[in-house]
Amino acid sequence: MACQNQNSEETQPISLFDGKTFNGWEGDTLSTWRIENGELIGGSLTETVPHNEFLCTTKTYDNFILNLKIKLTGDEGFINSGIQFRSIRLDEPPYEMRGYQADFGENYWAGLYDESRRDSTLIAPDSVQVLEWIKINDWNDYTVHAEGRRIRLYVNGHQTVDYTEADESIPQKGLIGLQIHGGGKAEAAFKDITIQEIH
Template sequence: MKSISYRLLFISLLAISCQNQTTESSVSLFDGETFNGWEGDTLNTWRIEDGVIIGGNLNEMVPHNDFLCTTTTYDNFHLKLKIKLTGSEGFVNSGIQFRSERLKEPAHEMTGYQADWGENYWAGLYDESRRNVTLIAPDSTEVLTWIKPNDWNDYEIKAEGKRIRLYINGHQSVDYTEKDDSIPQSGLIGLQIHGGAKAEAAFKDVFITRL
């Protein structure tokens, strides 16, 4: 009887393990070499250098907001990536769009949620080209103790149903629940470089887990 019980326990544990691997498996969204799975202005604005996606230019003013976005839509997910923002002139800002879509006019813009990144906007949740407001932001003093300006930072977005949580370098910066039923809860993921600055936004180690 003990032998049968152990076998049943082993089978149960194996089934749970397989289920967790299926539901919690992380997938890379960037192969480190190509823009496969992404679309955007890869001729002028976006490039790949040493396994890093870079948008913008430190020597020339970025003319307008620009986004490199996925060709696949996502609803419930846990996104992890590293971000680095550098610049010395103008409005130096970046962010990660999610549950978003491209606008038809202007075509380089996106609308939807944005995990913001930049001075006075560090790790806040912004509603890009829609409500055009910061929906929620961390304490402006505390967040400065979490971030590493001009260096790589670990950024996480967890979107489950109408609940959105943002994390920067292991610290939760945002916990927001959408109350407006008209706001789409599925869409594209996009990487942003903000216009009006001599700046570069760099991204690497981009992984997503569907929830």
């Protein structure tokens, strides 16, 4: 699916989530994030999520292929999730992040958003085509391939984004974060999270 440059070196994929603990992750694990049945789950179907929340890696990454499964459920309010990468935590507000987001949610399926920086979708797939690939209220395979200044996103084996960052002031290294968006009664679940670093 995602292919390498000839001069790059792949490492073996490693798991970022052991299915049982928050080892290697940090965030609001008291009320927003929990672990059930080998899944990381953020949000609630009975109470509105007050604001964006992110569960983040404690390690930073620059060039990598990230694979995971994501399921977004909910039917009241703004139902949205995503995967932050090459991102940082903000001091104010402390629950927010700045950086790229592989988006996931209605009207934003599998697009590339710039969170708390340019605050806009940088590139998005065809809105009709992507709905043929997305499994609503079910598990979806999501891949983020970040190498150099090029970012490619894939959902269920289909490439949705191929973006090259032209602004050389934009950092190309940072944290990975799992998001549940504020403003909806929604849950975002993640599992089978692996990363393959590229050197």
